[in-house]
Amino acid sequence: MDYVVKRIGKMAFYARTPSGHDIHMDAKETSGGDGSAPTPMETVLAALMGCTSMDIVAILNKMKVEDYKYWISANCEYAQEHPRVFTKIGLIYHFAGKDLPKDKIEKAVSLSQDRYCSVSAMLKKAVDITFKIEYEEDET
Structure with missing residues (x-):
């Protein structure tokens, strides 16, 4: 390429x-x-968030999960000295909807983090990446 x-x-x-x-x-x-x-580092973090998000949406589509809102947020820590690499990245997967199938969502997130997200797999070799899932009941 x-x-x-x-x-x-x-x-x-x-x-x-x-x-x-x-x-x-x-x-x-x-x-x-x-x-x-x-900045280049911001694009790296955006690539990670985009990669795992695309995995999750694709997996949930295959599981026939519909009618949910989704977004991802992150917090990170950098090395104090150069090179100012990420030392920790915390991903927060947000899902909102009515009667969310939490078991399927948790499986999709785990599959992305453990198997499919190539950006995550690459970064995990150098940085501690953690994640959690937050749910919001949404009546709409």
Whole structure:
């Protein structure tokens, strides 16, 4: 696979993926950038959250789980010295709906974390990733 990253500003870059999509990145103003786009580390965390979310939605679709709201949030800790890598990532899977099938949701999340999410599998080699599931009863 061929990737290309080009400089488009002081510390701003865009990446062209093999599928033809552009990803813009920039450094924070405190690091010499304009803050015009996510930092590379922010895109890594977004990739993790996107990867596991796509797994979960696909697995729940196969399980015929419908009518739920879903979102994911994360908190993380960084190393104090360079390289400022993630040292801990905590994922929080949020599900809202009426009569949620918690057993199927828990299975989908576990399958994503333990088997399918390639971003998670790669990051787990270097960072402690934990997760929890939160449920919200939603009458709509």
